[in-house]
Amino acid sequence: MNLNRLSWDDLRVFLAVARAGNLSKAGRALKMDHATVGRRISALEFALETPVFERDRMGYRLNAQGRDMLAYVEAVEANVLALGDTLDADHPGLTGHVRIATMEGIASLYLSEQFVELKRQHPSIAIELVTSAHDVRISHREADLFMGFFEPRGPNLDIRQIGQFPLHLYAHPAYLSEAGTPQTVEDLRAHRFVGYIPDLIQLDAVRWLDDVIANPSTGFYSSSMLAQMFAAAAGAGIVMLPSFARAGRFGLVQILDGQIDVRRDVWLSSHQYLQRVPRMRKVAAFLAEIMERDYPVR
Numbered sequence: 001m002n003l004n005r006l007s008w009d010d011l012r013v014f015l016a017v018a019r020a021g022n023l024s025k026a027g028r029a030l031k032m033d034h035a036t037v038g039r040r041i042s043a044l045e046f047a048l049e050t051p052v053f054e055r056d057r058m059g060y061r062l063n064a065q066g067r068d069m070l071a072y073v074e075a076v077e078a079n080v081l082a083l084g085d086t087l088d089a090d091h092p093g094l095t096g097h098v099r100i101a102t103m104e105g106i107a108s109l110y111l112s113e114q115f116v117e118l119k120r121q122h123p124s125i126a127i128e129l130v131t132s133a134h135d136v137r138i139s140h141r142e143a144d145l146f147m148g149f150f151e152p153r154g155p156n157l158d159i160r161q162i163g164q165f166p167l168h169l170y171a172h173p174a175y176l177s178e179a180g181t182p183q184t185v186e187d188l189r190a191h192r193f194v195g196y197i198p199d200l201i202q203l204d205a206v207r208w209l210d211d212v213i214a215n216p217s218t219g220f221y222s223s224s225m226l227a228q229m230f231a232a233a234a235g236a237g238i239v240m241l242p243s244f245a246r247a248g249r250f251g252l253v254q255i256l257d258g259q260i261d262v263r264r265d266v267w268l269s270s271h272q273y274l275q276r277v278p279r280m281r282k283v284a285a286f287l288a289e290i291m292e293r294d295y296p297v298r
Helices: 008-020 023-030 034-048 064-088 104-121 173-179 185-190 225-233 272-276 278-294
Strands: 053-056 059-062 096-102 125-131 145-148 157-171 192-195 217-221 238-242 253-255 262-271
Touching: 008 023, 008 034, 008 059, 008 064, 023 034, 059 064, 064 272, 096 104, 096 278, 104 125, 104 225, 104 238, 104 278, 125 278, 145 278, 157 173, 157 225, 157 272, 157 278, 173 253, 192 225, 225 238, 262 272, 262 278, 272 278
Parallel strands: 096 125, 096 145, 192 217, 192 238
Antiparallel strands: 053 059, 145 262, 157 238, 157 253, 157 262
């Protein structure tokens, strides 16, 4: 094995193929054609004097040697990113892009405005906020940080609970004028609701209405929390929303205050090696700080 033949460019190609699972996707990420990516992988394996991928009709999968190699190469990647932060910024360590993946509701109704403050503090950090209804593979670098309503699983992840938000029932005064205001949880059986489409729910944590009433009479369904909120604001029925939605600004009023107690945890995960990168640490710390301020773990 001649390690002198290896370069960061070789290892970068290795990472892209390991994460993408095929040459075409890796090529798009690297801005190379798939044939070039394939030649680079072959050259890498020649230099290592051992194969690191298994090829099949599904694509490229890491073999045992490749899996062992991956952790070391990810550590190199983190150090290269940290070095780039240090050398390229007027304020070392606080520049560059950070991609955060989370759910649509908390991204749109809470985080988008919070990041304005982060931008004031660190103008050289650029936030990319990605919304997804399911787990984003941090281990494949689909995002740098993942903020979700469940504890994720995966190798080489740094995972911690950073908050816990309550949920409440809301309705528009026009609906309550028509249907009456429920005074007890039992009264809810006489009301109609706005909720998620059951067979399209990808995350059990959002089945929060089930924690209050079994088999509610639902008149409007949507896979979008935002669509549910605005339907309720138009008088469609009662909706259950996280407190971070601040539903009052859309004309909704809280009902049965103090009679229900439904909460969901908020988890933050990142690749453990990215904790070495200053901008990643700063954004992760910012997320933990605002959640502790606004929605601390009870």
